[in-house]
Amino acid sequence: MKKILEVEDLHISFHTFAGEVQAIRGVNFDLYEGETLAIVGESGSGKSVTTKSIMRLLPPGNSEIKSGKILFKDKDLAKATEKQMQKIRGKDISMIFQDPMTSLNPTMTIGKQIMEPLLKHQKLSKSKARERALKLLDLVGIPKPEVRLKQYPHQFSGGMRQRVVIAIALACTPKVLIADEPTTALDVTIQGQILDLMKDLQKQIETSIIFITHDLGVVANVADRVAVMYGGKIVEVGTVDEIFYNPKHPYTWGLISSMPSLDTDDEELYVIPGSPPDLLNPPKGDAFAPRNPYAMKIDLEEEPPMFQVSDTHYAATWLLHPDAPKVEPPEAVKERMDKFREKAAGSIKEGK
Amino acid sequence: MVEEEKLLEVKNLKQYFNVGKTKEVRAVDGLTFDIYKGETLGLVGESGCGKSTTGRSIIRLYEATDGEVLYQGKNVHGKKSKAEIKAFNRKMQMIFQDPYASLNPRMKVSQIIAEGIDIHGLAKSKKDRMEKVCSLLETVGLNREHANRYPHEFSGGQRQRIGIARALAVDPEFIIADEPISALDVSIQAQVVNLLKKLQEEKDLTYLFIAHDLSMVKYISDRIGVMFAGKLMELAPSEDLYRSPMHPYTKSLLSAIPLPDPDYERSRIRIAYDPSQHHYDEKEEVKMREVAPAHYVYCSEEEFEKYKKNYNSKEKV
Structure with a gap:
């Protein structure tokens, strides 16, 4: 598979009155053509900052890309000028935001908003753009597009608005689509429809998606690969099966155990103790160590490198070091690992 | 549930907005259920189905259009003296969905929490009042230093804890939690849910x-x-509802939950629900019927028989 986007050793800081907040501290990932990469993590882990930096949407006043590269089509977006970025945004890379109530302009008709990128980037004539807008509305499943085109955002429900936002994002068939919690503000039934729509459209226009969410159920539904972020770093990355059935990082264990499954009984839900690290003064060693029940002495002193688990699976935890003691993961995770082993054994038997 | 003491009875509750106008909205349309003492009743449904309105009508944030809400046998709605309303307000409290919008940004945490204490005169002295605020903060997992801060200084999870502390300040018996965790992160959700369980x-x-x-x-x-659409479709013990959902809408809702399990997600089939699939006759009486013990389904006579048969056959397997 071909790489479409490469992020290399990205460091981003925010300058605040309290000092320099190191929001992103060395993030590396690749995005392949046609895949969906989900980025998960708690609020403040840097998932949104990472993706906003790809679009260069961070406030220029107080944010700074300290170092690192964002390679897209042999161009380093980290060094691109505003003018260059304007040509890329909405055309090659576009974004769907969390809240469809605020990401549309309330004073413009839906039609105008969908036509905007078409007129700007593809230099279509007005009538052509209008035709294309109608097609897009139809594509995202909005009935009666001729009528809807002339309506304003307040005349749409939340799910319908998100469909409009998706139509705008896809107007110029971007190579990369960044979806920042696109379904968090919607309820389950509508969420399901939007996820199905996104998967369907992805196949049609062959775009790659970076999907940010904290809902692991959604991740399991949409993702091909998953990157888990903590304290401004990616701590584990792998295919969706590897992350859900064979997680290696204690933080991923915590995330998975804190979700009730439909057969969880009365026992207390697992809670990751403590609070996220203070990125004003990032801790020496592993940022997760103070909250990690499996922490060892070395975790407090030295940051763990990425250890390779398989060709596609990497995790940054000293537990994977050959000298590390064997530890028992939490019960919920062990059950999943058993399933993973069974599956692996099964696929060998089938001669796969 | 050993003793089944009814704490709250909702009888044919109706909440219409814009009554008599063309845009009349029947947000809640004939709701009947009971809540027993010490239990947790969950209310689910898609946005706009009237679940929040139900909560708000029960606590009298809206004046009900029709029907009764009986709390320990006494009607919540209707004409009441200020003292009666005050007494009632102490028993029932609410936790709101959005921890950013439900706390006054100009009030200190201590003022927010103590408001109820002041209104009901629950503190004997200033010292006692502060002591109460501090112990409430500790109950919800914050510390006493937080009392002098403003809401903007807290994270979402912490704010929701403040909202919970405020609800607890007047020692209520009954709490309506309107989507208290929807706006929070997964890991924080677990904390808040554990806290609610512990407090219960x-x-x-x-x-x-x-x-x-x-x-x-x-x-x-x-x-x-x-x-x-403003009506209860199914009411059952949690286990039973998930194991053997009967109403097609419940099935559709259950089929839409994304689970953190990629294998399940790949093979999931989403069931769509269309209210017209029932083909109810005008003459038919459609109401809540008890299909299995404590398992009620909104159905017609004909569907009732069908559901009952299916339920029994499931039991045997």
């Missing part, structure tokens, strides 16, 4: 838990009511 045990609270996250609802609730 310690203080013998009864909850009405409104949410659209079905896996959390199942985890926290003893019984669950499924709402659609």
Whole structure:
């Protein structure tokens, strides 16, 4: 598979009155053509900052890309000028935001908003753009597009608005689509429809998606690969099966155990103790160590490198070091690992 | 549930907006259910189905259009003296969905929490009042230093804890939690849910838990009511509802929950629900019927027989 986007050793800081907040501290990932990469993590882990930096949407006043590269089509977006970025945004890379109530302009008709990128980037004539807008509305499943085109955002429900936002994002068939919690503000039934729509459209226009969410159920539904972020770093990355059935990082264990499954009984839900690290003064060693029940002495002193688990699976935890003691993961995770082993054994038997 | 003491009875509750106008909205349309003392009743449904309105009508944030809400046998709605309303307000409290919008940004945490204490005169002295605020903060897992801060200094999870402390300040018996965790992160959700469970045990609270996250609802609730278009479609003990959902809408809702399990997600089939699939006759009486013990479904006579048969056959397997 071909790489479409490469992020290399990205460091981003925010300058605040309290000092320099190191929001992103060395993030590396690749995005392949046609895949969906989900980025998960708690609020403040840097998932949104990472993706906003790809679009260069961070406030220029107080944010700074300290170092690192964002390679897209042999161009380093980290060094691109505003003018260059304007040509890329909405055309090659576009974004769907969390809240469809605020990401549309309330004073413009839906039609105008969908036509905007078409007129700007593809230099279509007005009538052509209008035709294309109608097609897009139809594509995202909005009935009666001729009528809807002339309506304003307040005349749409939340799910319908998100469909409009998706139509705008896809107007110029971007190579990369960044979806920042696109379904968090919607309820389950509508969420399901939007996820199905996104998967369907992805196949049609062959775009790659970076999907940010904290809902692991959604991740399991949409993702091909998953990157888990903590304290401004990616701590584990792998295919969706590897992350859900064979997680290696204690933080991923915590995330998975804190979700009730439909057969969880009365026992207390697992809670990751403590609070996220203070990125004003990032801790020496592993940022997760103070909250990690499996922490060892070395975790407090030295940051763990990425250890390779398989060709596609990497995790940054000293537990994977050959000298590390064997530890028992939490019960919920062990059950999943058993399933993973069974599956692996099964696929060998089938001669796969 | 050993003793089944009814704490709250909702009888044919109706809440219409814009009555008599062309844009009349029947947000809640004939709702009947009971909440027993010490239990958690979950209320689920898609946005706009009237679940929040139900909560708000019960606590009298809206004046009900029709029907009764009886709290320990006394009607909540209707004409009341100020003293009666005050007494009632102490027993019933609410936790709101959005921890950013439900706390006054100009008030210190201590003022927010102590407002109820002041109104009901629960503190004897200034010192006593501060002591109460501090102990409430500690109950919800914050510390006493937080009392002098403003809401903007807190994270979402912490704010929701402040909202919970405020609700607890007047020692209520019954708490309506309107999507208390929807705006929070997964890891924080677990903290807040654990806290609500712990408080329920310690203080013998009864909850009405409104949410659209079905896996959390199942985890926290003893019984669950499924709402659609202002009506209850199904009401059953949580386990029973998930194991053998009967109403097509419940099935559709259950089929839509994304689970953190990629294998399941790949093979999931989403069931769509169309209210017209029932083909109800005008003459037919459609109402809540008890299909299995404590398992009520909104259905016609004909469907009732069908559901009963299916339920029994499932039991045998």
